[in-house]
Amino acid sequence: MIVVDSDKLIACPICEATNIDKSNRNICRRCGSKIYHHRNSPTEKSWAYLITAIIAYIPANIYPMMVINQFGSKSGSTILEGVIELWEHGDYPISIVILIASIFVPITKFLMLIYLLVSVKYPIGNDKKVNRFTVYYFTEIIGPWSMVDVFVVGILAGLVHLSSVQIIAGTASTAFAVSVFFTLLAAHSFDTKLIRGR
Amino acid sequence: MKIELEDENDLDHYIICHKCHTVQEEIAISDGSKALCSMCKMPLYRYDTRLVEHGLALSITGLIFIVLANLFPLIKIEILGTESYITIISMISSLIGSGYYLVALFLLYLIVIFPVMIFSLYILLFALLKLKRAEELAKNILILLAQIEPWQMSDIFLVSILVSIVKLFGMATIHIGISFWTLFVFVLIDIYMTRSIHLGELWVLKKEIYSKKAEKLKNDTPISNTKKGVSS
Structure with a gap:
């Protein structure tokens, strides 16, 4: 007979099985995978990925995302310029989609992850009113949607290479893809059991 | 508590x-x-008592549609009489051609390799569960599926296609290809599958199937003929 506190139960990130939290060397009883193994600093890995993502996000906004070569004259546009251009053309829905996917989503994700990482370590922001599990859940849900812009550039670059007009992918697309990739990794490596204060 | x-x-x-x-x-x-x-x-x-059958049917359909989506043109455009079209593969190869290896690699994995892999693994998994065989392999497939599932982005790719179509609207005449519709159907199947089949249920199902099998083997031996109450 074992008696456990429900606070001592953790879910395996791989198979979702309920496990008893014994130490920081938990191995799932159902699938045998390690549950967030880390030595001293549990948030280290997440921070590292997050900082990489933020660094990659800077060139993603400075360099052109897409270069349009129309009759020999080249014009590149960054993410923000692209959004403004679409807005001026009257394509409001699309410009909002791009604005949300490539500016709001990454920045919200950075802020949410920073908030989570700070609040599990320091008492600041450790507010009972905010359900941090829900915050984490939303970072997981919205994360991949920032890939939209990279995919769009891929499609347009592959499609439009005619003699009169060519669209070429810009440097920012690589930076942006890397940034999204690392935010996804940062979210995946975040240990949810830290939220309960252990 | x-x-x-x-x-x-x-x-x-x-x-x-x-x-x-x-x-x-x-x-x-x-x-x-x-x-x-x-x-x-x-x-x-x-x-769902018929989870294995439903899963098998859905995953076979999904695999057919994603393979078709990779073979045919996605969109065709016409500007001043010249035509151009893309398939998923040609899109990736044109990115490689212009030197964007990393983006091409991401695209290749996120919208070609992972979806095909996930649906093939599901077929294999459900087939194993149906045949009640190879428990260890089923377990490894379940672990692998949990790891690659978050990296599958066909739904986001579909939205991106729509965005690029709207972007091209004033510039060119657009014809939507077969792949677009097959990809659309694939995304619907994928959404239905992630909503109706959770990996957690499959672990429970796996345990049930293989423990029943083990119990049956045990009951077949003449020593323990007494029927045990099975709690499920």
Whole structure:
């Protein structure tokens, strides 16, 4: 007979099985995978990925995302310029989609992850009113949607290479893809059991 | 809240909600219905007696559609009499051609390799569960599926196609290709599958299937002929 506190139960990130939290060397009883193994600093890995993502996000906004070569004259546009251009053309829905996917989503994700990482370590922001599990859940849900812009550039670059007009992918697309990739990794490596204060 | 357990495996009757991380006790539900989290109303699990058959049918259909989506043109455009079209593969190869190896690699994995892999693995998994064979392999497939599932982005790619179509609207005449529709159907199947089949249920199902098999083998030997009550 074992008696456990429900606070001592953790879910395996791989198979979702309920496990008893014994130490920081938990191995799932159902699938045998390690549950967030880390030595001293549990948030280290997440921070590292997050900082990489933020660094990659800077060139993603400075360099052109897409270069349009129309009759020999080249014009590149960054993410923000692209959004403004679409807005001026009257394509409001699309410009909002791009604005949300490539500016709001990454920045919200950075802020949410920073908030989570700070609040599990320091008492600041450790507010009972905010359900941090829900915050984490939303970072997981919205994360991949920032890939939209990279995919769009891929499609347009592959499609439009005619003699009169060519669209070429810009440097920012690589930076942006890397940034999204690392935010996804940062979210995946975040240990949810830290939220309960252990 | 204190929870009393006979042994550690009794924890199978407790589920931690994926969204709010509260511990929920499993209850018996009728066939075809689902259990919701008592805190945040997130679906926790479903009960489907024909889960293996449904899963197998869905995953075979999905695989057919994703393979078709990779073979045919996605969109065709016409500007001043010249035509150009892309397939998923030609899109990736043109990115490689212009030197964007990293983006091409991401695209290749996120929208070609992972979806095909996930659906092939599902077919294999459901076939193994149906045949009640190779428990270890089924377990490894389940672990692998959990690891690659978050990296599958066909739905996002579909939205991107729509965005690029709208971007090209004034510039060119656009013809939507076969692949677009097959990809659309694939995404619908994929959404239906992720909504109706959770990996957690498959672990429970796997345990049930293989433990029944083990019990049957045990009961076939003449020593223990007494029937045991099976709690499921």
